[in-house]
Amino acid sequence: MPTVTARHPLEILRHTFGYAAFRAPQEEVIHTLMADRDALVLMPTGGGKSLCYQIPAIARTGTGVVVSPLIALMEDQVTTLRQAGVAAAALNSSALPAAARAIEETLLRGTLDLLYIAPERLLQDRTLSLLQRVTVNLFAIDEAHCVSQWGHDFRPEYLQLRVLHERFPQVPRIALTATADPKTRAEIIERLALQKAAIFTRSFDRPNIRYHIHSGSQGARNALLRFIRDRHTGEAGIVYCLSRKRVEEIAEWLQGEGLDALPYHAGLGADERRRHQQRFQRDEAVVMVATIAFGMGIDKPNVRFVAHLNLPRSIEAYYQETGRAGRDGMPAEAWMHYGLQDVVQLRQMIQQSGTDMPRKQMESHKLDAMLALCETTHCRRQTLLAYFGEHLSQPCGNCDNCLQPPATWDATVAAQKALSTIHRTGQRFGVQYLVDVLIARAEPRIHQNGHDRLSVYGIGQELSANAWRAVFRHLLLRGLVEVDAEGHGGLRLSSSSRPLLRGEETLTLRQQESVTPKSRDKRPDLAPQDATLWEALRQHRRALALAQGVPPYAIFHDATLMEMLQRRPRDLRALATVPGIGERKLAAYGASFLKILLR
Template sequence: MDDQPLDILRSTFGYEQFRPPQDQVIDTLMQGGDALVLMPTGGGKSLCYQIPAMALPGTGVVVSPLIALMQDQVAALRQAGVRAAYLNSTLHWEEVQEVERALLRGELDLLYVAPERLLNERTLALLKRARISLFAIDEAHCVSQWGHDFRPEYIKLSLLAEHWPDIPRIALTATADERTRQEIRQRLGLDQARVFISGFDRPNIRYRITQSSSNARRDLLRFIEQTHPDEAGIVYCLSRKRVDEIADWLCDQGLTALPYHAGLSAQVREAHQRRFLNEEGVIVVATIAFGMGIDKPNVRFVAHLNLPKSIEAYYQETGRAGRDGLPADAWMSYGLQDVITLRQMVDSSEADESHKRVERHKLDAMLGLCEMTTCRRQALLSYFGETESEPCGNCDTCLEPPETWDATVPAQKALSCVHRTGQRFGVNYLVDVLRGKDDARIKQFGHDRVSVFGIGSDLGVNEWKGIFRQMIARGLLTVDLEGHGGLHLNEACRPVLRGEMQLMLRKEVRPSRAPREPRRTAAAGLDSPEDQRLFEALRACRRRLADDQGVPPYVVFHDATLMEMAEMRPESLRAMAAISGVGERKLEAYGEEFLEVILRFE
């Protein structure tokens, strides 16, 4: 490869070498070829198009789905000395005209636009008058109707190949299974594109999945206070009502928590997102309406209080933690009601039957990930076609291997109870029958006289609920979503009922018995208390500089860069230039300020 892209990487962005396959992707675009790039969040996708856009003559046009994302990326690029701008609805007419004039004068390296604006006749006519170096389509999974963030306007982006057949195009995403990759290539006209898959593993993220207790929000608070006090995080809930309730409750506990969902006004959502990006230690409680393209690198945790609808959605949402490569957590609490709710959402949607079948398959795969007793990361990567030979050592099932037990006989009792009561009752009722509860409703239906009444008194309510939940997850039972949540026997349960198959299940563990988590804050990675104090002083300096300019702190420097400063303690600007993430423009703008803080700690 020509040295020019490497020179740009070092001088502008402050990194010494490319991470594979960044150099190969950039070389492909520099040679005029197309590319489809699958790279985990935080893996450096943006550099794959930003650097060739700067190296090639003309302007790189970036299709970005969210206004807040493009604004943050442009702010970060300008901090690094890159000539970048955006066209979106936040600009006044005079500002739009100025950006358009800069484009036509050849004064922009990168121009960010939303797909809706790009596709209007006026923008297409403008771009035809400009010199374009490349087109980058970010969050490309939005093109797939089988994906989890479908955006219908993305489908029309195939016209880029029709209008500009000789301009290289690159589509990028962090999440796409094989079906979605094929659809991206087909719909965007990228059949001849080189495909680069750098791996889906995010080794810095610790995955932890627990069963919902009677007080899930208290479990969430314990997790936050023990592992990430005063740090930024995202909490996902399934409904708007629960988002509001959890945000209010966390605020009552002394945390800074902001709700985010489609029921809030655009102004409130914008204000909350801006606070999340600009302030330290803010937690956003959200539906899945929040997060796509969030560029904040120091989100230290992502928590789910409900089951995501697919592994793709889970991977995408948890991937918003730890973009800077520092330790981060993906914590989830889920229960049987989540399964019932999500299956109801699938079955009641207006999609055709083939689409529903795919959605059910995705939900079943997500359930399998939750209920497994082996390494979660191995299963997660396997879903995306990667084979991890060794357990990761950084997920709950690796750190505290769950106990399993031979649940064949209790499962037979549970399945018999479903059959004997007519396959029309829900879990709570069935548990009461199995435990022999003195209940008027049970007597009304005559189920106090069936053979299974009271045969499960040796197990507790939570143990029985766990058995039913795991059997549903394994497809032995189906929940009747059109009725009142009654359970039905599936064909797959026959070998268990007949004693032809042993059923090993995970033992239910009370949340209160879970071991105390070690703190996984960014500063916890530093060796000495003195280094940690210096890191906090550097963060305070960054905060002041960011406030002065009205930009998010991470646009000045990432936490990882400040940690390296705290460890290396450079004594000169020349030494500071060797810190990863310190490019020429930032060294000139901020070097003296941070050097002064460091020298005070000598």
Template sequence: MHGDTHPTALKVLQAVFGYDSFRGPQQAIIEHVMAGGDALVLMPTGGGKSLCYQIPALLREGTAIVVSPLIALMQDQVAALKQNGIKAAYLNSSLDYHEAVEVENQLRAGDLDLLYVAPERLATARMQMLLEQTRIALFAIDEAHCVSQWGHDFRPEYRQLSQLHQRFPQVPRIALTATADVPTRGDIMEHLQLQEAALYNSGFDRPNIRYHIAENQGNAKEQLLRFIREHHDGEAGIVYCLSRRKVEETAIWLERQGLTALPYHAGLPAEQRQQHQTRFLREDGVVVVATIAFGMGIDKPDVRFVAHLNLPKSIEAYYQETGRAGRDGLPANAWMAYGLQDVITLRQMQQDSSAADQQKRIEQQKLDAMLGLCEIISCRRQALLHYFGDHLDAPCGNCDNCLTPPETWEATVAAQKALSCVYRTEQRFGVTYLVDVLLGKSNERITRFGHDRISTFGIGKELTANDWKALFRQLIASGYLSVDMEGHGGIKLTANAKPVLRGEHPLTLRKPSHKPSKAKAARRGSKGASATHSHGPLWEALRQHRRELAEAQGVPAYVIFHDATLAELVEQNPQSLEALGAISGIGARKLADYGEGFLDVILTHQATEQTN
């Protein structure tokens, strides 16, 4: 690539990657890095971050060194680059000694455009010596939020990347992330010595993702199955759970319901994890069930939904996990069912952790913000973006609260009863016990403590047990109650409860749902999800041809062409190689390798249609 006569960034974008024009700040970022400048890039998943360093890598002399924390991500990126005729490789623990030496020799000889490495390897003396012998085009630090201990995915090895600037001061650096609140951005700048870098913030909005958060009505797996069957039958998705046990149970249960569901967590043998990940990447319609804490590290563009059966511990984690849906820009769904037990479990995990008190306080604040997002009655996307310092002028029209505004109720009197019951029972008991007292249930435990004789016994019979549990959950989420983790999970009053008890602060809350939750399918187009069901026979024929090509090469199907490219082939119905080359995502190399085969599928389908 470097031998070309000064190709422009736009020509590379069109000829190599097959896209007509740049999006957002891509061109400005690329030109800045090509000129030797450092950059910090905040761009949502699917926004085209990779092109911001891949194109300068092809235009600057030398090899670009890309720091990436996950082996699977490296493998995906390298496979995709090779499909476009780009000389790329990776150095990680998946290579044996001889394979690694071969890559090192390619690097020394200047035969690579890009080399992907893990941060741990970059810090080794062998790698540092290798870099000293190499002409380096730039350093790209992907997933840069990993440098921040206040972030949701801290990797201590990222702190050592500050050495890059010290040892190679003339080499431009570009740090990229999709998830960084304001404190995390400050950490990135400080620890990577990027204080003088240009900041490019293209916002955090993913308008193609539809957000839907439902109450766990005691049958979350059934709710999940109904959601998948109605909106994503036969499509790829990820289901996140809080524990390994729940991952296993959910995967087995979904399999029994006729889905292809595979568990994925750190407790599985490495070979089985790899096998499940490979199936997810290469087969159609596979659902992976994974622990929230275990990053998938995948770059699969056609994940049509991400579901949570438990509450994530922070908005950053939620945003990153849901961001694995719809990377191709086509409509996708982010669905969640959560309940009070999630709150108590996460609070307990925070309390039991060995983290410093300051870290625990930050984690507590992050969980509170996540709870707030779940319980709000206004636009979820506006709240989500606000958390990251982003702004959306009007409600999005593509989240559950916008599409089906939640019913609300004047909950002040009920809240006073609940808060008073907490006080009268000496702030020592859990929600189930408190609900029994409010409903006037006389059992051995209540009688033993004498709580059948207090003023709040039996004063809550106007609501059901589930209504009271939902109210307690919202009071905890809103900061009027807290969970005592020093004792046995008892519910306690906070200072915020006093104005409510005095009648000085009226409360309007979300009304509990008594019917099965239905997530509306996201619309096809710029907002919203089932992206593929309406394509018909040609769509299936193109997918089959793509699948055969991928299997022959041992790569995921989307490395050949994304679903978005196939969808455009269906819509545009090109009749010549020239017309095929104008389709987004088909560059010169892919046109030469695959053009005739895909054109033949289209023309054969057309002839069959005319015959019928």
């Protein structure tokens, strides 16, 4: 039976969340749910997906049930909603029995607007029976790409969420994701029985994020340190690494360099992970060094940069991870430094995995697409969006390739020399050995193998060792050579290398570039008096947050503070027009912030 509308969505948007108007396609999505129709929403991180289900859940009689895969994400959303005066709670494994019973009693009384729940708990017979005793006004399936067995973040429990359609056929459902290529979208529709759902797609572009991607086998640490110190001092960021060991090493090294850096990976104890995550969310300038285990549940809006010290396995993973930056819409950066060893390691991981051949081929194609993004000499954003089926007609002007078009060189002869060296040495040696042969490095192993007597020995002395590693990386990228997964990472020729060896094809590569981005449009430069006021507003927000034990952004986002700074409201009526200040926050914090603004 359709639920009754209690409040108008626009009224809730303005009075509860403090925004004057919807962003497309929020209003259309909300009206779809209010009409008891299903919806599939494909919208970038920071695009306002949450309001698409939060507002109709508040507007209608009953409770909206939100399926979310991560505890941290649920708790963060609940904290933020409660600050806005919304009755919200989360049921997950972190809830003590007494607290869980209290939440269930509130649910049964019908006084809960939103209930966040993990898929594992939702699927229990006891939970489904409980929900059948109350008025559920919608189901929201967040991070819906987790249903895809071919995707980068598969969760087996998501395959069973079709039961919601079977057990609650009259309750509208909304599935939401920020990362889904056309194949994943089709899989979401099929597995969640959303064939009749209205589909809403917003551009995947995040124009406020500036992309920088650099390659090389050396200098990654110092380049990262320069990047943070020169461009993000005193700001929050995430540094992703491939292994737990490297996470620990980089976090310790950054700490030694005077940065407030914390490690995060699955090998840490649950309490330590929780402490580090809470510090990252509640402090302004913490750098979290993490494996990909960290990030999806983070709703911190003022992450100013995301850095990768290793190559992600797919564009979906890269987009998901870089999407943690700049959720507040203010300028942010995605910086990456990767090396040849990343390519070799990921190729080996795919080939040595226990999955079937179709899965290996799919993962190889995804890695190829990621490498194509890294090595392109054209606009990064155009390449990134094209992967998701979106066309950007003009270069973005906000990536490294647009800002500093890369120089290129004819690498045909160099590639032929590299391929010949692989062949002449028996197609069983790794990159470093092959480079040593090319530049005639005095290595005992080369002499022992008799390779110092080959015609290819020393034929590459016109290039540096780093330049040769870049050549081999490109040969791997283009599928001209392969990694021998059965051996020890040796390279062998692929059939596609023959046209290049015969001179029937040419190869143009980008020259090795500097790893320090040069310019950035940060926040507008502040006059001294404005900078003082900006810090005063931030410090007051921090004090309020510490007193309540919530993250500062749960009080106000940076974007809201910047609006205060620029508008300089003189009374509560004017302050109420600042985006992000709803009625409850105005009553709770308005007077104290006005005192600072009126000094």
